[in-house]
Amino acid sequence: MIWSPDADQPPPPDTFGPAGRRGRKPAPISDTAGLSHRAWLEPVRSLLFASGLTLNDLVDRSGYSKTRISELLRGNGYYPAWEITFSVIRALGLPGRPMLRLWTAAAREARKEPAWIRHSIEQVALQPEHPPLAHRAFTEAMARPYTDYARAFLLTEERARWVVRETFDILWLCWSEAATSEDIRRYAWRLLRSRVMARAHRYPDGHPDLRAAVFSTAEVHDSVPGHVVALSELVDLFDAIGRLPHDQLDVAVLRYLCGLPLDAVPDVLGLSPAIAHAVDHHARATLERLLRSHSPRE
Numbered sequence: 001m002i003w004s005p006d007a008d009q010p011p012p013p014d015t016f017g018p019a020g021r022r023g024r025k026p027a028p029i030s031d032t033a034g035l036s037h038r039a040w041l042e043p044v045r046s047l048l049f050a051s052g053l054t055l056n057d058l059v060d061r062s063g064y065s066k067t068r069i070s071e072l073l074r075g076n077g078y079y080p081a082w083e084i085t086f087s088v089i090r091a092l093g094l095p096g097r098p099m100l101r102l103w104t105a106a107a108r109e110a111r112k113e114p115a116w117i118r119h120s121i122e123q124v125a126l127q128p129e130h131p132p133l134a135h136r137a138f139t140e141a142m143a144r145p146y147t148d149y150a151r152a153f154l155l156t157e158e159r160a161r162w163v164v165r166e167t168f169d170i171l172w173l174c175w176s177e178a179a180t181s182e183d184i185r186r187y188a189w190r191l192l193r194s195r196v197m198a199r200a201h202r203y204p205d206g207h208p209d210l211r212a213a214v215f216s217t218a219e220v221h222d223s224v225p226g227h228v229v230a231l232s233e234l235v236d237l238f239d240a241i242g243r244l245p246h247d248q249l250d251v252a253v254l255r256y257l258c259g260l261p262l263d264a265v266p267d268v269l270g271l272s273p274a275i276a277h278a279v280d281h282h283a284r285a286t287l288e289r290l291l292r293s294h295s296p297r298e
Helices: 035-051 055-062 066-074 082-092 096-109 114-122 133-154 157-173 175-179 184-199 211-215 231-241 246-257 262-269 273-294
Strands: none
Touching: 035 066, 035 082, 035 096, 035 157, 035 184, 055 066, 055 082, 066 082, 082 096, 082 114, 096 114, 096 157, 133 157, 133 184, 133 246, 133 262, 157 175, 157 184, 175 184, 184 246, 184 262, 211 231, 231 246, 231 273, 246 262, 246 273, 262 273
């Protein structure tokens, strides 16, 4: 089973390649690994397991001990230096440039000193790399709608842009897998969604809390169900959107919070036009029902 990014479920840390492969099942990722650390560790583990390589194979190819490689793959102990991290991805044939950006963000998350980060990076001479042309074209087309969607949950343009850049770097890292998926648009959307939801503020029941988006969204269009205008009603509407099922929530956010035309939604979400229109119809009906259930009784 190869990892596929999912909406609210991070990639399982013990996903493996073909049955009967050599080697021992590795331990799960440490609970101490942060979100940025997991952003590169989860796909690297998945790609390693899917490759059929054992830990011994990786040790032979990287030149590092089994203990150190095992700790790196678990996210256990000290945050790994760039040298050993690069040796692992080189052994797997993965691109270095996107990995370096992901590694650097996680090093900062782990509170590594700038001097340590700089010294570690200087130990490896990276060759110039450019993303595949198809990756570049895809990211240019999706940068704006992805950023608008992320901002609805993360509230600021800066945070939204950061998560989108992280998503595009992971996508480059996993490009060979993404390009052979059933629909690369769907693959990429699920990846973006997983990164956004990992950082979104949530209720205890797991639903994202969109109420604060009332104050950061530039405009609310006339197509909003119920033509809501009062601030308190807007809060109720955004709160109801956060309680929609996954696909309905995504369509509603893109349409009513981001102002994306319905005809543009299928291409962003990787859905057929018929399915996107059906999801939008169900989302509107669900929103109206939720809003009625929270309206004061007369």
